[in-house]
Amino acid sequence: MKTKISINYKNDSSFLRIPHFNAFSFKKSLTALLILLVFSCQSIYTGGYKKPSLVDKKISRQTKLLRKKLFLISKKGFAIGHQDCTSYGIGWKKSDYPDTNKSDVFDMVEDNPSVYGFDIGKIEHGQDSNIDGVPFNLMRNLIIDAHKNGGIITVSWHLDNPTSGGDSWDTIPTVSNILKGGKYRAKYESWIERAATFFKSLKLENKEIPIIFRPFHEMNGSWFWWGDGHCTTTEYKLLWHQTVKLLRDKHKLHNILYTYSPNKLNPEDNYMDYYPGDEYVDILGLDIYDFNDKEDYMNSVVKDLALVKSIATQKEKLYAFTETGLEKVTTKNWFTEVLYPSIKDSGISWVLFWRNKDTTHHYMPYKKHINVMDFKKFEKLPQTLFLRDIKNINN
Numbered sequence: 526m527k528t529k530i531s532i533n534y535k536n537d538s539s540f541l542r543i544p545h546f547n548a549f550s551f552k553k554s555l556t557a558l559l560i561l562l563v564f565s566c567q568s569i570y571t572g573g574y575k576k577p578s579l580v581d582k583k584i585s586r587q588t589k590l591l592r593k594k595l596f597l598i599s600k601k602g603f604a605i606g607h608q609d610c611t612s613y614g615i616g617w618k619k620s621d622y623p624d625t626n627k628s629d630v631f632d633m634v635e636d637n638p639s640v641y642g643f644d645i646g647k648i649e650h651g652q653d654s655n656i657d658g659v660p661f662n663l664m665r666n667l668i669i670d671a672h673k674n675g676g677i678i679t680v681s682w683h684l685d686n687p688t689s690g691g692d693s694w695d696t697i698p699t700v701s702n703i704l705k706g707g708k709y710r711a712k713y714e715s716w717i718e719r720a721a722t723f724f725k726s727l728k729l730e731n732k733e734i735p736i737i738f739r740p741f742h743e744m745n746g747s748w749f750w751w752g753d754g755h756c757t758t759t760e761y762k763l764l765w766h767q768t769v770k771l772l773r774d775k776h777k778l779h780n781i782l783y784t785y786s787p788n789k790l791n792p793e794d795n796y797m798d799y800y801p802g803d804e805y806v807d808i809l810g811l812d813i814y815d816f817n818d819k820e821d822y823m824n825s826v827v828k829d830l831a832l833v834k835s836i837a838t839q840k841e842k843l844y845a846f847t848e849t850g851l852e853k854v855t856t857k858n859w860f861t862e863v864l865y866p867s868i869k870d871s872g873i874s875w876v877l878f879w880r881n882k883d884t885t886h887h888y889m890p891y892k893k894h895i896n897v898m899d900f901k902k903f904e905k906l907p908q909t910l911f912l913r914d915i916k917n918i919n920n
Contacts, residue, residue, distance in 0.1 A: 569593055577841060580769060580807050585779045591677065591735040592782060592807070595843050595874040597918045602908030603846070603868060604677060604915055605630075606640025606877035607889055611667050612659045614881045615891040619663060629881050629891040634904040636911040640875045641671040646683035646693065648723055649716035656683050656692075657880070661723060668727050672734045675916045678727075679737040679784075679847075679877065682720065686750045687712050693749050700756035700764050714771065721776035733780040739847060740768060743788040743812050744799045758799050765801035786810030786847040790829050796836065808874070809837045810847030819856055819863045826867040834872050846876040850888030854896050860903035869908055 569586075570576045574593055581588075598604050607630055612619055614629035631637050643664055646656030654660045668678050685692050687709045688699035703713035727734040741751045744761055751761060772778045785806045787796055800806065811833050815822035830846065837844040846868060851859055868876060881887035890896045903909055910918075 575841070577807075578803070580783050580805055581773050581779055581781065583779045584781075585733060585735070587732055588735040588780050588782060591737075592843070594915070594918060595677070595808075595845075598910060598915060599843065599872050599874045601918065602910045602914075603871070603873045604639040604875035604910045605904075606642055606677075606679065606875050607638040608642035608644070608848075608877060608880040609657065609659065610638050610641060610881075610889075611671065612643075612657075612663070615884060615887060619667070629889055630911075632892050633890060633897055633900055634911070636904070636913050637674075637676070639675075639910055639912045639915040640677045640679055640877055641668070642679050642681070642877050642880075643668065644681045644683055645720060645723060646681075646685070648682075648719050649684050651719055657882070665723070665726055668734060669729055672727075672729055674912065676912060677737070677875070677915070678734060679739060679875075681739045681742060684716065687716070696747070696750050696752070696755050698755050699750050700760045704760065704763050705767060717768065717771045718776065721772055721778055724772075724778055724780070725776075727780075733778075735780050735782070737784055737808065738772075738781045739784040739786055739810065741765060742786045742810075742847070745790070745794050746788045761799045762801045766805055769801075769805050782807040784808040784810045784845070784847060786812055789813040789825050790832070796829075796832060803840055803842075807842065809833050809840075809842055809844040811844075812848035813846070814849060814879075815851040815856070815859075815863065817851070817855070819859075822851075823863060823867045826864075830868065830871045830873065843874050844872070845874045846871075848877055848879060850879045853885070853887060854890055854894065857895065858899045859896060860899050861906070862899075865903060865906055865909070 569589055574596055577592060579592070607628070610628045610630060614627070617627065619627065626637070628637055643659075644655055644657065645661075647654065648661060653662075655664065671678060683693040686695040686697060686699050688702050689695050689697040691697065699709070701707055702709045704710065724736060725733065727736065741749075741761070741764065743749060744752050747753045747755070751764065756764070769783060772781060783806055785800060785808070787794070787799065789812065790796060811829055813822065813825055813829060826846075833844050849864070856863060879888040881889050881891065890900045904911060
């Protein structure tokens, strides 16, 4: 049975009112205001939670609280995430169930994932739908609903190749062309502006929703145009720096936590080769998939996450298992006997499974799948935190 924690801190949303000005009432009100401001600054950083050094020095309070929640989650277990979980699933899409709390995960365990993954690929062109056919208007509503219900939002960006016009997997070199002074710099800045406009539109009660943004992922692999062999490590770092500065400084986005996530490490790989620097990264991540070799997968997960943990601990940063899964989940009891033993007590804040496109390409079970019962057992394990579980972890 899962144990739950409840850590409550007072909110600082009250406002002082001074109905009639006089020296005494002004002094009392000013004193109260100073006390309130001191409490407001300190209240987040209590209970063993230290003030972190973040990429954005003007980051919103809501995003600071998200970062703290991720920290608290990592002390209890790990949040369970699924890409596009409420957008579509096996044999359904959201437009068919507009008024229903629908996801393949909910259909199995009557609870939703606690981390909701989305991708904004194609927003760079101002298109109506993303790379997987999800309308951006629908995505906005799903993000707002997820946040309103206590969910955590993570966003990736499979953006097209600015030089060739091909997709993310078109590896014609392009990074040098979109750095400052590059041939397609203006185009890239217009793409960033469109992404920033979308991020700014993600609001609940007029407050921007905190986003975990994971750009240019799996860069140590060779399959994306920003990946190994298609740009130098220096060019990659400059692209990251300049992208952060455009979002944070030019477009004044203060609701983003930036996540660095290489792919599984081969023996010759160095996790830090492409690292943009502590001042440009909030969270360390790692993507590892099981390609029907559970022993290799388990060994890689344990070894690589231990390495990331050691780096994150030294740098006082959070870390996560930012993408994983076994296509079609064909290994019996994969969740309880392969994945869970590999990530139990690892200290990750969350684990994200990739999307459920159809019966030939999915990473989460669904009704009548051979691993439904295993997933139900997985849901009941003490460190797997679904949406209801993280609602009891309060800032």
